[in-house]
Amino acid sequence: MADRIVIAGASHAGVAAADALRRQGFAGDLVLLSAETHAPYQRPLMSKAADYLQLASERKNLKADVFYSDNTVDLRLGAEVADIARGNKEVRLADGETLAYDHLVLAIGGQPRNLPPALVSGVPPLYLRSMDDAHLLHRQLGMARSVAVVGGGLIGLEVAALARGMGRAVAVFEAAPNLLGRVVPPDLSRFLLDKHRAAGIEISMSAHLTRIAGDETGYTVEVEGRDANRFDMVLAAIGTLPRTAMARAAGLDCGNGIAVTGSGRTSDPAVWAIGDCADWGALAGIGQRFEGVQPATEQARLVARAILGQGAGDLPIPRYWSHQGPVRLQTAGQLGPEMILVGQAAEDGGLCVLGQVDGVARGCFAVDAPNAYRAALKVLEAVRLAEVAARLHRNM
Ligand SMILES: Cc1cc2nc3c(=O)[nH]c(=O)nc-3n(C[C@H](O)[C@H](O)[C@H](O)COP(=O)(O)OP(=O)(O)OC[C@H]3O[C@@H](n4cnc5c(N)ncnc54)[C@H](O)[C@@H]3O)c2cc1C
Structure with missing residues (x-):
């Protein structure tokens, strides 16, 4: 039986893993490490909360504070894991402290894909992944009259709809010819495009960005074959990449994410990976990476069962929702x-x-x-x- 389980990352996957481990009877030390300084929160709210106060209040939190004390989950905020010494079964934190583990669960999520540096000059555009990003976004939305969103994916469209709902002039620049073209057939893509255009969002398809120049007065956005435009703010939402650098440095197999079996185990039997950072099933043949709350939560449940030797299971059908205004x-x-x-x-x-x-x-x-x-x-x-x-x- 394991004495100590360390979970790196305290968001949807990490918190669900802590919850599942306790519910399924784990009685040893449970340490939940978060690089962020905010109590674990509902990440999807960041692009949907029209009421900014919702983001500033405890209503955004994944669990009430008593969850951690009642379940003796040692939640440590501002505790970033810097590296993993697999030989000693230890993680080293950014402040130099080392922590031993019997099992380590990596729930370290993803990070925004950045625009190519050659396209960007001066004040950089915003990205949206953390609560600090969300505070900045909402502060700027409060003051801006015009908003450009680069990327017509789910998060880009959510922020565009949010800004439009606040009465801002909004332009979305999408490089692909069809909205959400990688996930939906063209008919549905057009249907969605019409809905957003009817709400007053200007959406340019096949829009290839050539330059974003930012200064303290706003941004100039240049797109191939079109006139340059000025905006008060720009959000770049061009995708998410799994966080794999630390796992790679520790010698764990990685592909499109940290490679795991169908029960979440990495190439090291004492290390597991769940949520947006995991390439689920890759070690069993076919990897799939999900970016959603429900898959992250379900993977956490499976990993808890596997660590505690309670048998394997299947993931339910992955589901996702998106509220775009x-x-x-x-x-x-x-x-x-x-x-x-x-x-x-x-x-x-x-x-x-x-x-x-x-x-x-x-x-x-x-x-x-x-x-x-x-x-x-x-x-x-x-x-x-x-x-x-x-x-x-x-x-x-
Ligand atoms: C703006 C936005 C809107 C979204 N909307 C939806 C939606 O409507 N529906 C939906 O299903 N999904 C949505 N998602 C996706 C969903 O939020 C993610 O799938 C989910 O958060 C994944 O959870 P996770 O725990 O795997 O990773 P994350 O939520 O990314 O959390 C990982 C955590 O690990 C921390 N961390 C990273 N490295 C370290 C380290 N070395 N040491 C310690 N901690 C570390 C990070 O700081 C972070 O807190 C949205 C995402 C965003 C950004």
């Missing part, structure tokens, strides 16, 4: 432009598509269609249960 997106399962539309339901100005891969329903994507989404989810769940049953039958 009044527009509500919900997704489940495997998404991609190659999905063939097998079902489509329209309700009250919404749209839901169910996609198949190799003849089997694998994913769904809904825009303002919660009832159709629930129905599609049932189809996906039925497929999954049938596959689990078939696998169990084969193994009998």
Whole structure:
């Protein structure tokens, strides 16, 4: 039985792991280390909270303070792990302290992909990953009249809709020809584009940025083949990269994230990885990296069971939601432009598509269609249960 489990990263994955370990009976030392100085909080709120006070209050927190004391979780804020000495089973913190572990869970998340430095001069644009970033974003949103968002992905569209809802003039520059083109078929992409344009957001597709120059009065944004424009503020939201540097330096296998088995174990049996930093299943053949609260939480539960020797399990169908002003997106399962539309339901100005891969329903994507989404989810769940049953039958 392990005496001490150290979790690096105290966000959705790390906190869920601490919770699951205690619920499943772990009675040893449980140390939860956070590089941030804020109590663990709901990260998705940062791009959605129209009421800034919500971000400044305790309502944003993942757990009330008593959760940590009641469950004897030793939460340490401002405690960044600098490196892992796997030979000694120790982590070294940035302040020099070392901590021994029996099991180490890496829940260190992701970081924003940066714009190429050659394109940016002067005051840099904003990025949004941490609560400190969110405070800066909301301060600037409070004062700006015009906002440019580089990147028409989920986070970019959320911030664009938030700014538009505050009455700002908003322009989104997306390099791809279709909005969310990597995850949805073109019909749905157009449907979403029309919704945002109808709300007054200017969205430029196939917009290749050539320069962003910032100074204390604002930003000049230049896009290939178009006139340069001035904005009071710019947010760059062009994707998330998994944090892998520390794991690589410690000699752990990494690909598109820290490579783990289907139960979250890395190439070292005493080290585990969950959430946005993990390339889930990569050590078992096919890796998949998720960027969502539900997969991070479910992976945490599986890892807790595996560490405590309570057997393996399957991840449920990954789900994601996004609130873009009044527009509500919900997704489940495997998404991609190659999905063939097998079902489509329209309700009250919404749209839901169910996609198949190799003849089997694998994913769904809904825009303002919660009832159709629930129905599609049932189809996906039925497929999954049938596959689990078939696998169990084969193994009998
Ligand atoms: C603006 C925004 C909006 C989002 N909206 C949604 C949404 O609507 N729905 C949804 O499902 N998902 C959403 N997401 C994604 C979701 O927030 C992430 O999938 C989720 O936070 C992943 O949790 P995590 O614990 O794996 O990583 P993270 O939340 O990234 O947390 C990792 C933590 O580890 C800390 N850390 C890093 N390195 C170290 C170290 N060396 N030592 C100690 N600590 C360290 C980091 O500071 C951070 O606190 C959103 C993300 C963002 C940024």
